[in-house]
Amino acid sequence: xxxxxxxxxxxxxxxxxxxxxxxxxxxxxxxxxxxxxxxxxxxxxxxxxxxxxxxxxxxxxxxxxxxxxxxxxxxxxxxxxxxxxxxxxxxxxxxxxxxxxxxxxxxxxxxxxxxxxxxxxxxxxxxxxxxxxxxxxxxxxxxxxxxxxxxxxxxxxxxxxxxxxxxxxxxxxxxxxxxxxxxxxxxxxxxxxxxxxxxxxxxxxxxxxxxxxxxxxxxxxxxxxxxxxxxxxxxxxxxxxxxxxxxxxxxxxxxxxxxxxxxxxxxxxxxxxxxxxxxxxxxxxxxxxxxxxxxxxxxxxxxxxxxxxxxxxxxxxxxxxxxxxxxxxxxxxxxxxxxxxxxxxxxx
Numbered sequence: 001x002x003x004x005x006x007x008x009x010x011x012x013x014x015x016x017x018x019x020x021x022x023x024x025x026x027x028x029x030x031x032x033x034x035x036x037x038x039x040x041x042x043x044x045x046x047x048x049x050x051x052x053x054x055x056x057x058x059x060x061x062x063x064x065x066x067x068x069x070x071x072x073x074x075x076x077x078x079x080x081x082x083x084x085x086x087x088x089x090x091x092x093x094x095x096x097x098x099x100x101x102x103x104x105x106x107x108x109x110x111x112x113x114x115x116x117x118x119x120x121x122x123x124x125x126x127x128x129x130x131x132x133x134x135x136x137x138x139x140x141x142x143x144x145x146x147x148x149x150x151x152x153x154x155x156x157x158x159x160x161x162x163x164x165x166x167x168x169x170x171x172x173x174x175x176x177x178x179x180x181x182x183x184x185x186x187x188x189x190x191x192x193x194x195x196x197x198x199x200x201x202x203x204x205x206x207x208x209x210x211x212x213x214x215x216x217x218x219x220x221x222x223x224x225x226x227x228x229x230x231x232x233x234x235x236x237x238x239x240x241x242x243x244x245x246x247x248x249x250x251x252x253x254x255x256x257x258x259x260x261x262x263x264x265x266x267x268x269x270x271x272x273x274x275x276x277x278x279x280x281x282x283x284x285x286x287x288x289x290x291x292x293x294x295x296x297x298x299x300x301x302x303x304x305x306x307x308x309x310x311x312x313x314x315x316x317x318x319x320x321x322x323x324x325x326x327x328x329x330x331x332x333x334x335x336x337x338x339x340x341x342x343x344x345x346x347x348x
Contacts, residue, residue, distance in 0.1 A: 003097045003099075004097070005095050005096070005097055006096055006097075006098060007094070007095055008074060008093060008095075008096040009093055010083065010086060010087060010091065010092055010094055012071075012072075012073055012074050013073070013083055013096075014054065014074070014076065015080055016077060016111045017054050017057045017059065018111065018112075018131060021057075021127065022115075022124060022127040022131060023115065023118075023120070023128075024124065026081055027084070028081075028085050028087075028088040032081065032085040033088040033089050034089075036082070036085050036086050037089040040095075041086055041095055043082070044096050044097045045076055045079030045082060045083065045095070045096045045097070046077040046078040046096070046097050046114070047074040047077060047079075047096045047097070047098055047099065048074065048075040048098075048101050048107055049074075049099065049100050049101065050064065050073070051063070052107065053072070053075070054075065058104075059075070059107055059108070060104075061104075074096070075107070077107060077110050077111050077114065078111065079114075082094070105138050108131070109135050109136075109139070112183075113183075116183075116185075125184070125186065126198065128184060129180075129184045129186045129191075130194075130199065132180065132184050133195075177191060190241075192245065192323075193242065193244075193245045194241070196244075197241060197245060198231060203227070205302060205319065205321075206252065206321070207220065207224075209261070209302070209321065210255060210261075213260065214259060215255075223255065227248065227251075230248060231244075249322075252322070253322075261299060291335065291337045292336055292338070293334070293335040294335050296335070297318070297335060297338075300320060300321055300322065301319060301321065301336070301338065302318070303316055303318055303329060303336065304317045304318075304319060304326070313331070314330070315328075315329075315330055315331075316329055316330075317329055327339060327340060327341070328341065
């Protein structure tokens with residue numbers, strides 16, 4: 001079905017809440033301004049339907065009357081630079097396609113995808129990377145959201161089609177390195193560096209684990225200061241990301257050792273012997289298949305539940321503290337079974 005293009009007053013258009021946060025303040029491109037002044041806006045903006053609005057920097061949905069619908073602000077999903085240039089060119093209206101979004105995550109990933117080809121600074125790439133990781137994590141829990149309501153299967157099916165249009169398979173683990181790399185252009189190696197140094201979720205998980213093991217408040221403040229100091233050194237380019245990554249890894253090991261949190265031992269699978277070059281290519285050895293008690297599991301991993309079946313098995317992902325990586329995991333009556341992605345692919 002052909003999408004309807006409407007002329008919308010520019011003063012009804014508002015920026016996506018993540019626009020300035022990730023990409024900074026936009027300035028009008030003189031060439032784009034001249035082109036729009038001469039020929040108008042050739043490519044319509046994409047805007048979310050008026051039912052979506054911004055509250056404290058977040059997207060929320062609301063019901064409204066027909067009169068409110070026709071005058072409510074419209075959030076720009078794609079076309080922020082065109083809007084700035086159109087204002088400079090003296091336009092008061094601009095062609096837009098109003099898109100009916102079902103979920104906040106759909107808007108955000110469409111917004112990020114629309115900025116995929118633009119030139120970015122390293123700081124912008126890093127912010128975009130973490131926003132992608134966050135929204136893909138939310139999408140990964142989408143089945144749980146729709147599962148609770150029998151009549152809401154259609155939104156997930158439609159959203160799956162939307163993801164496929166972006167070359168993202170909604171049925172695959174959406175936190176996988178491959179999807180992150182395809183979506184952001186950030187390599188697996190860079191992913192590892194940034195995650196250990198800058199990921200606030202990892203930061204919170206580490207401290208929660210240490211506090212549970214008896215970390216004193218005074219020590220917490222020292223560790224927090226040291227970690228934050230390393231981040232600042234990297235941002236100021238006085239320390240390389242590789243040096244920071246290794247320094248934090250050593251710090252994590254020392255804290256775990258001090259608190260008696262030795263990493264869980266991994267049972268290596270009896271697969272083929274890999275060539276030396278292939279071993280060096282991997283950033284951490286494959287777990288293969290590792291069955292362990294709850295006590296062993298909790299020493300080295302955190303479980304993130306996905307869904308349960310009728311036999312009492314719970315499927316999800318295991319976050320390994322040492323490497324900050326996620327692995328497929330099954331919680332069963334006697335403990336946990338953790339798999340490498342390679343072992344899972346071989347089994348399928």
